[in-house]
Amino acid sequence: MDSDTAVIIDGVYHQAPALRHKEILAAIGRGVRVIGAASIGALRAAELAPFGMLGVGSVYAAYASGKIEGDDEVAVGQAPDGHWHALSWPVVNLRHVLQLAVSAGVLNSGRAARLLAGLRTVYYPQRTTAAVRALCRHQGETKFAGWLAEQREQDLHFGDLKRVDALGAVRSALAGRAAQAGVRPTPAVWETTYFRRWSNAFARTRLDGLELSTEDRLVYQQVFDPAFHETWAAYLEHRSLQPADGATALPLTQRLAQVTSEDLPAHRVFHPVIDLRDESTVALLLAGETEMDRQAVARYADALARARRTRAAFSTAAVHDDLTRRLLLRVWQCPEQRFDAEASARGLECGARAVTAAKRLVPGLLEEMNEATERTETACGQR
Incomplete structure (x- = not known):
């Protein structure tokens, strides 16, 4: 069991129940090293770090530090037909793209903050590329919209912070080590009555x-x-x-x-x-x-x-x-x-x-x- 490692990155969220904490705790309790990154993996890693789950990447670090909190930071819309392609932008990627635009001199920090605030008001499955362009036109940020389109033409994965973190987590797992510093914490007592009832249902x-x-x-x-x-x-x-x-x-x-x-x-x-x-x-x-x-x-x-x-x-x-x-x-x-x-x-x-x-x-x-x-x-x- 010591050699077993599970990497949790993303998962279905809207049309099906999200990955449960108890499922992860059950794996940790069996001696599996569980690494989380990028999306729900990063969110769960931040929540379950005291119980032995390991977090990797920028998204995890932001959740763990309290810099970000909401589920919609990483949530994307997906088609209900089983295809896993993201149909919308997660907030973490939008924030990262806006930071890159500020560094490139396309936006200043104030305009970037206003754009982010506007994008956050859009319901997450509707936060599509078309919605991003429409909001940019509404706020007069056509230069940023054009710059973003050019960057994405050159690199389909431009600004995809979740992808960067996911690849980092996979590399960490293949290397047989966690990418975070420090010693793995001793798991706290989490085998409650409710956990046992849950685990019984799946035995x-x-x-x-x-x-x-x-x-x-x-x-x-x-x-x-x-x-x-x-x-x-x-x-x-x-x-x-x-x-x-x-x-x-x-x-x-x-x-x-x-x-x-x-x-x-x-x-x-x-x-x-x-x-x-x-x-x-x-x-x-x-x-x-x-x-x-x-x-x-x-x-x-x-x-x-x-x-x-x-x-x-x-x-x-x-x-x-x-x-x-x-x-x-x-x-x-x-x-x-x-x-x-x-x-x-x-x-x-x-x-x-x-x-x-x-x-x-x-x-x-x-x-x-x-x-x-x-x-x-x-x-x-x-x-």
Whole structure:
């Protein structure tokens, strides 16, 4: 892992979610050296420098020093059809071009500042070359517009500060060193509850020729395994004897006695956040899983994907709470008043959280129930 290096430069921003901090932190946590430059890479490097991300270039230095702050400093418009060509000018490049024009005697500092202020009022995907020319005409800066056009005819990449920084970052990565001075900082503690929940959502495993979400596999066991109460109790005992936060190891009964004098089961008191990146945790929680279970998880995932494709605006959040609750009561065969306790004993904390977790299973479960009904009706019709 020490030899792995990732360079982050640019990314889709408007029509898709931007690169998340948690994705970068996950890579750093696995020992990957992450270098950022030029665009969102520079922005993320400035934000995550205390956690070990390395920044390269002028754009990064400006963000890190606080000289620039806004996302629109590096944002450009791109076509929604998958082509990555920039359709507009980022502010960092415009500022750099104006500084070059001042150095060349084409503009003075005051006129350059007015031009930059005007360009910054233009919404970033509309800050095209045509918009730059129009604003120059509006402010009477035709000499600068002509000079810029000449420079770009001679060099298509004239004034492209982001490109300069991107190439510098790639050279730094190929050289096996960072281009910034100083020692890499010791990463601070960033593995929060929210990070672990996020990382769990992306944990995947390939088994029996199937690529499955580890979280889907766990939720399936929590819902359908009648013996999962014992599995969860064993997991709580394991966490008590091997606490992840460095606390003193204690038998679960002793730890329970320290925090409550009431006759409460451990699953109603302790709700540890599960880390599905940990192989021992996964092995313990999925100890009762069978090959048939994994095949069912794959079928349920396919049913969920079909629902998303075929139903407009479908999402798991749109699945009715009451429907999910009724299905869980039916599967668990427990009375309404025992619903919260049953969910807690299965590691789902409470009934409301069980409903939220189980919604991903509802399309597949309904399909299975409908198929079973059709088979029954067909069998009755053949008699």
